[in-house]
Amino acid sequence: MALAKFAEIKQFILARIEAGEWEENARIPSENQLTEMFNCSRMTARRALTELVEAGILERTQGLGTFVAGLKSQSSLLNIRNIADEIKERGHGYSVKQLELTQIDAIAPIAIALGLEVGSAVFHSVLVHCEQGIPLQLEERFVNPNLIPDYLKQDFSQQTPHEYLSQIAPLTEARHTVEAIIGTEQTQQRLEIVATEPCLQITRRTWSRKGVVSFARLVHPGSKFRLGGHLTFKR
Numbered sequence: 001m002a003l004a005k006f007a008e009i010k011q012f013i014l015a016r017i018e019a020g021e022w023e024e025n026a027r028i029p030s031e032n033q034l035t036e037m038f039n040c041s042r043m044t045a046r047r048a049l050t051e052l053v054e055a056g057i058l059e060r061t062q063g064l065g066t067f068v069a070g071l072k073s074q075s076s077l078l079n080i081r082n083i084a085d086e087i088k089e090r091g092h093g094y095s096v097k098q099l100e101l102t103q104i105d106a107i108a109p110i111a112i113a114l115g116l117e118v119g120s121a122v123f124h125s126v127l128v129h130c131e132q133g134i135p136l137q138l139e140e141r142f143v144n145p146n147l148i149p150d151y152l153k154q155d156f157s158q159q160t161p162h163e164y165l166s167q168i169a170p171l172t173e174a175r176h177t178v179e180a181i182i183g184t185e186q187t188q189q190r191l192e193i194v195a196t197e198p199c200l201q202i203t204r205r206t207w208s209r210k211g212v213v214s215f216a217r218l219v220h221p222g223s224k225f226r227l228g229g230h231l232t233f234k235r
Contacts, residue, residue, distance in 0.1 A: 005040040009048035012038075014210055017057065017068055026068045028058065051115065057209065082162045083139075087131045095133060098156050099190070100126035106142070113205055113215035114144045123151045125161060128190055135191045136224055141216040148213065161214075169208035176204040183219060191221050198222040 016022045029037065034045035049066055052058040059069040087094040104124045111118045123143040128135050141161055143151045147169055154164055165171075183191065183199045191199070202218040 005038055005044045006048040006051070009034055009038055009040075009045060010052060013048070013052060014057065018210065022068050024068050027065050028068065030065060057211070082160055082166075083129045083137055084160050084163070087129075087136070090131075092131050093133070095130045096157055096160070097128040097130065098125070099128065100124060101152055101154075101156070103145070103152065110142050110215060113212070114142060115212045116144065116146075121145055123148070125151075125156065127156055127161070129160070131224075134224070135193075136220060138187060138190050138219040139216060140219075141214055143214045144212055147208065147210050161216075165206070165213055169210065169213045171206055171213075172209055173207040174204055176202055178202050180222070181219070187219055191219065193221045193223075200225055 013022075013028060022028060031042050031045045031049065034040075034048070035042050038045070049058060049060075053060055053066070057069060058066050060066050084094045084096075102124055103121050106114065106116055106118060106120050106122045108118050110122060111120060114120075114122060116122065123145050125139075125141045125143070127139045127141075129137040129139060139161070143161075143165075145151065148165065150168075151161075151164075154161075156164075179201055181199050181201045182195075183193070183197075185195075187199070188195055188197075193199075199222055200220045202220075204216050204218065206213050206216075
């Protein structure tokens with residue numbers, strides 16, 4: 001099936017960035033130039049550029065043009081850490097239960113989060129990470145198969161999805177939200193908690209230089225997990 005014009009333009013730009021032809025801060029063709037190159041409308045070219053800007057791949061400077069963005073560092077109260085390492089650093093035993101690892105069709109919220117069309121194939125995994133044999137985190141993750149084609153071939157009893165994704169598509173940006181929830185009956189069963197126990201849910205999207213890599217929901221029993229951070233202020 002032929003790609004939509006805006007997707008074709010995005011692939012063209014990403015391919016040149018990945019090949020090193022366009023390095024950080026390099027100016028890329030304008031909307032008018034892309035319109036001529038791909039024989040499309042200016043609106044189509046603008047959509048392609050806008051989506052890459054929103055993904056952090058490109059950045060616009062008013063009056064100057066569009067440029068390849070520099071790598072974004074992760075700056076947040078929350079550090080992106082591997083849960084297996086956190087548990088082991090406390091001197092405790094780490095184990096994991098892999099509940100699901102399959103391909104599904106993306107419903108609207110998942111497709112939007114991954115920057116894909118509704119109904120597109122995405123990879124889906126569900127794991128329970130345990131500390132001393134006690135469930136600490138329920139991880140449900142949706143992965144972009146265009147960027148991580150071998151995700152379903154992995155054995156996540158040997159390395160976590162976070163470890164694998166960090167190797168294959170190094171993290172350049174992450175956005176997350178944190179909220180208190182009451183888990184569904186299925187979540188309660190998987191975390192082995194009672195119906196009245198509150199949970200802490202972290203919803204996270206991660207990017208590499210190629211685009212959105214994954215969308216994950218990380219749910220923790222409120223009685224067994226807390227968040228912390230350290231802020232340094234410049235004078």
